[in-house]
Amino acid sequence: MGRIHVVSDSGSDLPKEIREKYNISIVPLSIQFGDDVYVDGVDMPTERFYSELKNGDRLPSTCQPSPADFVKLYEEIAEPGDEIISVHLSSKLSGTYQSAVLASTMVSDISVTVVDSKLASIGIGFVALAAAEAVQNGASKEEALAQAQKVIDNLGVYFVVDTLDFLRRNGRIGKAQAVVGTLLNIKPILTLDDGVVAPVEKVRGKAKALKKIRESIRQYQEDHGGKKLRIGLTHADCLEEAQRFAELLKQDIDIHDLYIDYIGPTIGVHVGPGTIALLFHPIE
Amino acid sequence: MIDGTIEWEEKTLDVLKGADFKKMFFAAAQIIDREKEQVNALNVFPVPDGDTGTNMALTLAAALRELDKVDSVSVSKVCAAVARGSLMGARGNSGVILSQYFRGFSEGLSNVTEATGEDLARALTMASETTYRAVLKPVEGTMLTVGKAAAKAANDAAKHRKGAEIVLEAAIEGARIALDNTMNMLPVLKQAGVVDAGGKGLLLILESALAGLRNHDLVVSEETKTPVTDVIQPFEEGITLIDGVLVNKYCTEFIIQGKDLDVGYIRDHLEPHGESMLVVGDGDVVKVHIHTDHPGLVLEFCAEQGDLTEIKIDNMKLQNQQYTQNKSMEAEKESVRKPIGIVAVSPGKELSEIMMSLGVDEIVHGGQTMNPSTEELVKAVENVNADAVIILPNNKNIIFSAQQVREFVTKELGVLATRTVPQGIASLISFNPEASLEANLAEMEQAMRLVKTGEVTYAVRASKAGELNIEEQDIIGLVEGKISCVGQCIADVTIQLVEHMVSEDSSVISIYYGQDQDPEEAEALRDALEEKYPDCEVEVYKGGQPLYYYILSVE
Known part of the structure; x- marks a missing residue:
């Protein structure tokens, strides 16, 4: 009986200590600034990415890993007879999932199951984490996949961007296309609907948007029988704001565990600086 | 005539050797890199992020690095290197598909030392089939369709015992026709008025391969005539019509020839005149494409910049009539x-x-x-x-x-x-x-x-409001229409008024200043309020209203 490995991508924004604790391997996407290509987390640290994004006049884009990148990692971490659960960015936002699926057909003697999380940022991370936790508790691959699926089905997502320009320019704006009101400082609260960006509500100002999100999470907890929540609070270079918001959340919400971390370059390219994202699901 | 045909056929190659394939791949990599912006500009599917050309160019560049390591003259080894290199360096969706194309192509030529027309047709077929298998949900009207058409045309030619070069030529023709048709297959392309970017990239690669084989630069086709140095998002906004009214109805295209032409200057000048604008070129030759209602103005301006050639003006409204005829006036009206x-x-x-x-x-x-x-x-x-x-x-x-x-x-x-x-x-x-x-x-x-309204104006006559004594011409602040403060200075009254409006829950204060109000005073007010209420965002907009110096909202 071989071992089960969990793999994700750099869109998962998983804190380093979690990746290490649960042995979750990451396949990085690459970040292109003009003709310069960097690898997320390798030669493009998050802090530098945001300072380039803010100061530089070159607008970046992302590029999915190639199937060969996946094959290389799969063969590196797994021995013949091992199994792999590979959890990735929404297939409607990135071709990463497709590359992984292709790669899964190119490795022999390793059984790879690729999961379309239909999510982004630490939402993907939570799906991978659920699978990894199950594996660590001795679950079979099928059981671990069932745990992962449960997180996908339950995960709540809200995020607020400073401007819709980044989503629009990179073609990821989805159903938020119709959001109007460019003359006023209107902040749309956004979510992911079946893997695609969709608007929830429009409000004036980020503070109000965050307040609404707080109310929505409180309602979500009520709807889920008051179960404790695992919450990911990811931010695009606005740590202080995220920490202040976390303090407020702690007042209202019964929290199982809370992770505050950067939105890494992979997602940061598409949402832009100032974005705050909340991803959460109940823990049994 | 017959002599001429025979002579020309004799000139083409019946079989392609490893060295020929090397030439072809080198030319393809070089030309796609040069023309990548043109392909990027077409990119609207699956996500309009404008990187298809770049991704294909980078993928081919990686293939080339692998090819450099191959000394062999065997066709199968050359193609296998390209397949391996492109797989290693596959970038983006289009790059991944392209790498699969080369993978199939290479498998079709395994154990081949010299490729005949039939070999080439088989390789192109396997290339296409591999791309269909690689994509989770194949969509027609894309690079896949173009590859399939190339394979079909190549097979037709090979059946008539044509040599390898003629087979490649046929494949290109098939691909070109299929590419033009992609617009009719994918609504998002039709809407944007473009052909598929990946398909265009694949066609470019096939065309460049043939050019490389013949030791030519790429044969000039309609869009690739001028080296693209500067592209402004040409077709992203598309044509403003389909169901509604057509604006900018003249599709105007021409070439300016001159010396030291300033592409940026021409583009900036033409931009207000229409949409779907494309101004590309270098200092000597600039190609202009624009949808405009004033082709005369556009031509007049450009004639001052240099000599105009190949002028083509189409009335898209008339071209579009067939389409609109099918819709009654009523239906047209309903649609908007x-x-x-x-x-x-x-x-x-x-x-x-x-x-x-x-x-x-x-x-x-x-x-x-x-x-x-x-x-x-x-x-x-x-x-x-x-x-x-x-x-x-x-x-x-x-x-x-x-x-x-x-x-x-x-x-x-x-x-x-x-x-x-x-x-x-x-x-x-x-x-x-x-x-x-x-x-x-x-x-x-x-x-x-959920919003509180404040207004700052002046008293038209003396009066009393609760405890407040108001003289004529006094500045008054109202909350929800009720007078809540009085004074002589607009700014002071406004700040007092906001005090009456803000509560613990407030997060946004908006100020709309009136038609006669000085914007600088409004900005000073913003500074004062921001300092006083650090938890609130203060926003200032011109409202342009008469009578009221300021209209305010707190929410």
């Missing part, structure tokens, strides 16, 4: 008809613009002391092309006239009793064009209740 439209009363030009940006269809000018008549409101409601209309009176004295409108129109009508401009704006922000009239009225009413 909205379920819900909005009429709003606005006291100032800039406030009107803000309201329009939030989805208002018709503005009726009016406010305090200039209440619009019911008749004006009726006219505005009739002008809105919608089944149902919501009226926002935005002043307590206009609510009644707005309710009267019901007597005169057949459209379904909702009057939301907004008593102030900020209430109107707050309700507009929560408007959802996809929800029903009832749901919208309920949501909008709730939103309007």
Whole structure:
């Protein structure tokens, strides 16, 4: 009986200590600034990415890993007879999932199951984490996949961007296309609907948007029988704001565990600086 | 004639050797890198992120690095290196598909030392088949379709015992026809008025391969005539029509020849004249493509820059007639008809613009002391092309006239009793064009209740309001229409007024300054309020209203 490995991508924004604790391997996407290509987390640290994004006049884009990148990692971490659960960015936002699926057909003697999380940022991370936790508790691959699926089905997502320009320019704006009101400082609260960006509500100002999100999470907890929540609070270079918001959340919400971390370059390219994202699901 | 044909056929290669394939791949990599911007500009599917050409170029560059390591002259080894290299360096969706194309191509030529026409056709077929297997949900009208058409044309030629070079030529022709047709297969392409970017990239690669084989630079085709040095998002906005009215109806294309032509300057000058603009080229040759209503102005300006050639002006309206003939006038009108439209009363030009940006269809000018008549409101409601209309009176004295409108129109009508401009704006922000009239009225009413309105104006006569003694010409601040503070200085009264409005829950203070108000004073007010209320965002906009120095909202 071989071992089960969990793999994700750099869109998962998983804190380093979690990746290490649960042995979750990451396949990085690459970040292109003009003709310069960097690898997320390798030669493009998050802090530098945001300072380039803010100061530089070159607008970046992302590029999915190639199937060969996946094959290389799969063969590196797994021995013949091992199994792999590979959890990735929404297939409607990135071709990463497709590359992984292709790669899964190119490795022999390793059984790879690729999961379309239909999510982004630490939402993907939570799906991978659920699978990894199950594996660590001795679950079979099928059981671990069932745990992962449960997180996908339950995960709540809200995020607020400073401007819709980044989503629009990179073609990821989805159903938020119709959001109007460019003359006023209107902040749309956004979510992911079946893997695609969709608007929830429009409000004036980020503070109000965050307040609404707080109310929505409180309602979500009520709807889920008051179960404790695992919450990911990811931010695009606005740590202080995220920490202040976390303090407020702690007042209202019964929290199982809370992770505050950067939105890494992979997602940061598409949402832009100032974005705050909340991803959460109940823990049994 | 017959001699000529035979002579030409003799010149083409029956079989391709490893060295030929090397030449072909080198040329393809070089030319796609040069032309990548052209391909990027077409990119609208699956996500319009404009990187298809770059990804294909980088993928081929990686293939080339691998090819460099191969000394062998065997066809199968050359192609295997390209397959391996492109797989290692596959970038982006289009790059991954391209790498699969080469993978299939290489498998089709395994154990081949010299490729005949039949070999090449088989390789192109396997290349296409591999791409279909690689994609989870194959979509027609893409690079896949173009690859398939190339394979089919190659097989047809090979069946007639054509040599390898002729087979490649046939494949290119098949690909070209299929590419032109992609626009009819994918609605998103049709809408944007472009062919598929990945398909264009693949065609470029095949064309460059043939050019490389013949030791030519790429044979000039319509769009690749000038080296692309500067592309402005050409077709992203597409043509403004399909179902509605056509604006910028003349598709105008020509080439400017001259010396030291300034592409940026020409582009900046032409931009206001139309859309779907493409101004590309270098200092000597610039190609212009623009959809405009004023081709004369465009040509006149460009004639001053250099010599015009290959001028082509098409009337897209006439071209489009076949399409529109199928639709009755009624249907055309219906197609832009909205379920819900909005009429709003606005006291100032800039406030009107803000309201329009939030989805208002018709503005009726009016406010305090200039209440619009019911008749004006009726006219505005009739002008809105919608089944149902919501009226926002935005002043307590206009609510009644707005309710009267019901007597005169057949459209379904909702009057939301907004008593102030900020209430109107707050309700507009929560408007959802996809929800029903009832749901919208309920949501909008709730939103309007969450905003507090303040107004700063002057007293037209002496009076008393509660404890406050007011002299004529005094500056007064009102909260929800009730006088709450008095003074002689506009700024002081405004700051006092805001004190009456802000609570612990407040997060946004908006200031709309009046038509005669100094913008600098408004900015100074912003600074003062930001300092006083660090938890609030303070926003300043010109409102352009008369009588009121400031209209404020706190929410």
